Amino acid sequence: MIGATNALLAIDVGWGTTLALKTLIILMIVPLTALILGYVFLLKMMSHMQSRLGPMDPGGFHGWFQLVGDGIKFIQKEDIMPGEADRRVFALAPVVVVVSTFLVFVVIPAGPDLVVKNLDVGVFYALAVSSLSVIGVLMAGWASANKFSLIGALRAAAQLIAYELPLLLAVVGVVIQAGTMSLQGIVLAQHNGEIFGWSGIGFPFIITQFIGFGLFLVASQAELTQTPFDMPVAESELVAGYMVEYTGFRFLFFFIGEFGTAFAFAAIAATLFLGGWTLPGIDNIGVMRLLGPGVLFIKIMFVAFLMFWVRFTYPRLREDQLQSLAWKVLIPLGLLNILATATLKVAF
Amino acid sequence: MSTTDIPSVPVMPDIQIDPRALRHLADAAIGVELDTGDMILNLGPQHPATHGTLRIVVRLDGERVLAADPIIGYMHRGYEKLTEFRTYPQITTLINRIDWLSSFANEVPFIAGAEQLMGIEAPPRALYIRTILTELSRIATFLLFLGEMGLQVGALTPAFYGFRDREHILNLIEGATGGRFHPNFNRIGGIKEDLPWGWINETRTTMKTVFDACDVFEDLVAGNEIFEARTRSIGIIPPELGAAYGVSGSNLRASGVDWDLRRDGKQYLVYPDLDFKVWTHPDGDSFARYWVRLEETRESARMVLQMLEQMPSGPIMAKVPRIIKVPAGEVWVETENPLGQMGYYIVSKGATGPFRVKIRSASFSNVSILPWLLTGTFVADVVTILASLYFILGDIDR
Numbered sequence: 001m002i003g004a005t006n007a008l009l010a011i012d013v014g015w016g017t018t019l020a021l022k023t024l025i026i027l028m029i030v031p032l033t034a035l036i037l038g039y040v041f042l043l044k045m046m047s048h049m050q051s052r053l054g055p056m057d058p059g060g061f062h063g064w065f066q067l068v069g070d071g072i073k074f075i076q077k078e079d080i081m082p083g084e085a086d087r088r089v090f091a092l093a094p095v096v097v098v099v100s101t102f103l104v105f106v107v108i109p110a111g112p113d114l115v116v117k118n119l120d121v122g123v124f125y126a127l128a129v130s131s132l133s134v135i136g137v138l139m140a141g142w143a144s145a146n147k148f149s150l151i152g153a154l155r156a157a158a159q160l161i162a163y164e165l166p167l168l169l170a171v172v173g174v175v176i177q178a179g180t181m182s183l184q185g186i187v188l189a190q191h192n193g194e195i196f197g198w199s200g201i202g203f204p205f206i207i208t209q210f211i212g213f214g215l216f217l218v219a220s221q222a223e224l225t226q227t228p229f230d231m232p233v234a235e236s237e238l239v240a241g242y243m244v245e246y247t248g249f250r251f252l253f254f255f256i257g258e259f260g261t262a263f264a265f266a267a268i269a270a271t272l273f274l275g276g277w278t279l280p281g282i283d284n285i286g287v288m289r290l291l292g293p294g295v296l297f298i299k300i301m302f303v304a305f306l307m308f309w310v311r312f313t314y315p316r317l318r319e320d321q322l323q324s325l326a327w328k329v330l331i332p333l334g335l336l337n338i339l340a341t342a343t344l345k346v347a348f
Numbered sequence: 349m350s351t352t353d354i355p356s357v358p359v360m361p362d363i364q365i366d367p368r369a370l371r372h373l374a375d376a377a378i379g380v381e382l383d384t385g386d387m388i389l390n391l392g393p394q395h396p397a398t399h400g401t402l403r404i405v406v407r408l409d410g411e412r413v414l415a416a417d418p419i420i421g422y423m424h425r426g427y428e429k430l431t432e433f434r435t436y437p438q439i440t441t442l443i444n445r446i447d448w449l450s451s452f453a454n455e456v457p458f459i460a461g462a463e464q465l466m467g468i469e470a471p472p473r474a475l476y477i478r479t480i481l482t483e484l485s486r487i488a489t490f491l492l493f494l495g496e497m498g499l500q501v502g503a504l505t506p507a508f509y510g511f512r513d514r515e516h517i518l519n520l521i522e523g524a525t526g527g528r529f530h531p532n533f534n535r536i537g538g539i540k541e542d543l544p545w546g547w548i549n550e551t552r553t554t555m556k557t558v559f560d561a562c563d564v565f566e567d568l569v570a571g572n573e574i575f576e577a578r579t580r581s582i583g584i585i586p587p588e589l590g591a592a593y594g595v596s597g598s599n600l601r602a603s604g605v606d607w608d609l610r611r612d613g614k615q616y617l618v619y620p621d622l623d624f625k626v627w628t629h630p631d632g633d634s635f636a637r638y639w640v641r642l643e644e645t646r647e648s649a650r651m652v653l654q655m656l657e658q659m660p661s662g663p664i665m666a667k668v669p670r671i672i673k674v675p676a677g678e679v680w681v682e683t684e685n686p687l688g689q690m691g692y693y694i695v696s697k698g699a700t701g702p703f704r705v706k707i708r709s710a711s712f713s714n715v716s717i718l719p720w721l722l723t724g725t726f727v728a729d730v731v732t733i734l735a736s737l738y739f740i741l742g743d744i745d746r
Contacts (some may be wrong), residue, residue: 002514024411046504049505050504050505050508050509051508051512052508093515146385147389147390148389150725151411152622205493224575227502227503227504228574230502231728234502235396235502236396236397236499236500236501236502236692236731237726237727237728237731239396264693312504312505313505313568314501314572314574315498315501315503315504315569315574315575315578316578316728317576317577318577318728318729319726320726321577321578332364339550346577
């Protein structure tokens with residue numbers, strides 16, 4: 001059985017076919033993951049937590065039709081562009097946001113071979129392209145010719161600058177431990193590692209890098225502009241921040257970008273701290289080719305659950321409180337974590 | 349190094365330059381202080397933080413508010429004028445819609461004023477039922493506030509809890525009066541009907557739900573670090589200034605002023621029979637206003653339970669002529685409504701309707717402190733302060 005699947009998965013196809021397949025998968029993955037997160041967390045988990053009845057109703061069982069209905073609604077809506085808007089920039093902004101999400105998925109490994117491009121600087125690349133989205137946000141805010149949008153966009157930019165640093169510092173500890181920046185290499189380092197000679201569960205870096213994991217979650221929450229840090233969209237203050245002038249399909253793009261990026265960050269966290277696509281105790285590559293994506297998906301959903309749980313529970317910080325949290329707490333903590341990791345790495 | 353070593357600045361070629369471009373050139377020149385203009389931001393009349401159609405024009409320097417100017421009147425419905433063309437029983441329908449969240453509490457002072465002019469005393473059972481329903485509408489209003497405040501600070505979940513828990517109270521009001529929002533239940537000389545069978549027991553159980561809901565809000569909202577960071581020492585109203593602006597109700601009690609018309613005013617309804625505490629908080633900030641309303645919700649639930657124990661039996665209507673004509677005279681009645689001090693000045697010339705009615709609504713005075721209160725805060729705090737003042741647009745504009 002395993003041999004057969006091995007043979008099946010090892011079919012040699014030309015590079016053109018491979019490239020086409022990879023492109024297709026990447027193009028599919030962002031809307032698909034956005035839908036999954038939107039359905040599981042935004043509609044189902046939020047409805048349960050907030051005792052909302054609306055999203056539980058359409059379509060009969062558990063409101064399965066709600067998301068489809070939402071999609072139809074977005075596509076039906078009129079595409080409005082403000083008269084004062086910078087038309088080309090306005091139209092381009094949602095695309096920039098979504099493209100940055102697409103680019104992150106390029107380096108995330110979902111199996112022994114299932115990775116579009118195993119870059120040597122994978123971690124660096126993933127974090128770099130994920131922050132491209134702020135350019136789209138700034139474009140949207142500026143081009144909308146709306147003061148609320150402008151305030152939202154500038155808040156987003158300030159927030160991103162402040163939280164890019166803790167995000168990177170949180171990851172540096174993992175890179176030091178693994179000795180590589182390639183995401184595939186980090187996954188394998190966790191799988192092949194051992195805790196004081198016991199290799200039962202490998203060595204997921206969350207055991208030593210729990211501070212890094214916490215920092216990463218907090219900082220990625222800020223990068224995603226999710227609730228404790230959602231000032232750029234701040235519904236009660238800025239109505240919808242940089243998205244305020246967007247309707248219909250363009251708004252859907254932002255929506256997909258938001259949830260796709262949430263999935264991407266959860267995937268990075270699962271890969272860096274939870275062992276990625278590997279399962280402890282299974283060394284057979286053939287089996288992991290089959291199970292890998294599923295294992296990674298479950299880990300991603302766990303991380304995403306933590307993110308959305310916080311999102312639905314906490315109030316919003318103020319802009320200055322957010323900055324002082326980043327510069328006075330998270331960054332010193334990240335530096336200390338790196339110092340400790342490096343010291344222990346040399347000591348052992 | 350002598351000054352001659354510095355390369356000379358190339359002279360601008362003598363060409364015609366658009367004056368608009370010149371402005372940018374001046375900005376770009378080194379050493380020129382960049383002139384950052386103030387931004388005028390129009391919050392409202394369609395803005396989620398203003399609960400309706402309040403419009404606040406704020407002048408911003410970055411995110412800091414330099415000046416705030418509330419503009420009211422988008423919901424003016426002319427109720428004071430309309431009362432001159434209605435009979436007394438018809439007017440309760442209008443004044444139900446002033447503060448639509450606690451409609452029943454609006455009716456009470458007007459009916460009490462008419463009764464005083466006519467010299468009619470409502471029977472004790474009617475007064476008890478009025479008081480219970482007034483306190484229930486207070487609980488309903490405050491439960492919504494406790495959730496909504498969370499929403500304005502950015503937490504979505506408490507808002508839904510607020511609406512959900514208020515639903516229990518609205519069911520009770522509907523059970524007794526037939527109307528969820530606009531009961532129109534008070535009559536001159538009593539109330540329309542007696543309580544339905546089983547209502548008292550149901551109210552007892554619902555009050556337990558209210559206590560539970562208050563505990564949830566205390567944990568989920570008031571006990572949250574971020575909520576405290578957002579509301580503590582934000583929007584402080586000094587007691588003297590608040591009183592000078594006419595701020596009343598929970599907003600003033602949160603500034604440490606121990607003043608409650610239910611206890612300190614001219615006695616009305618059955619409050620003298622009740623044993624209750626007036627909650628105050630020394631801080632006067634947004635958090636204090638939240639805390640005071642939280643405690644007052646609990647206190648109101650305790651008062652309802654107390655009244656259910658003491659409820660007398662007997663008639664619910666006094667003897668009233670079929671056609672109500674109020675003798676000539678003037679009367680001022682004020683009550684402690686959920687939003688603050690509410691008063692009616694009724695002038696009667698002996699007709700079936702009043703000659704003139706002046707309505708003193710709480711939110712109008714509460715909002716009047718906004719220009720002073722908002723100056724110097726951040727945009728994010730504007731929303732918190734607006735939410736914590738808790739006004740109803742219908743109560744401002746009438």
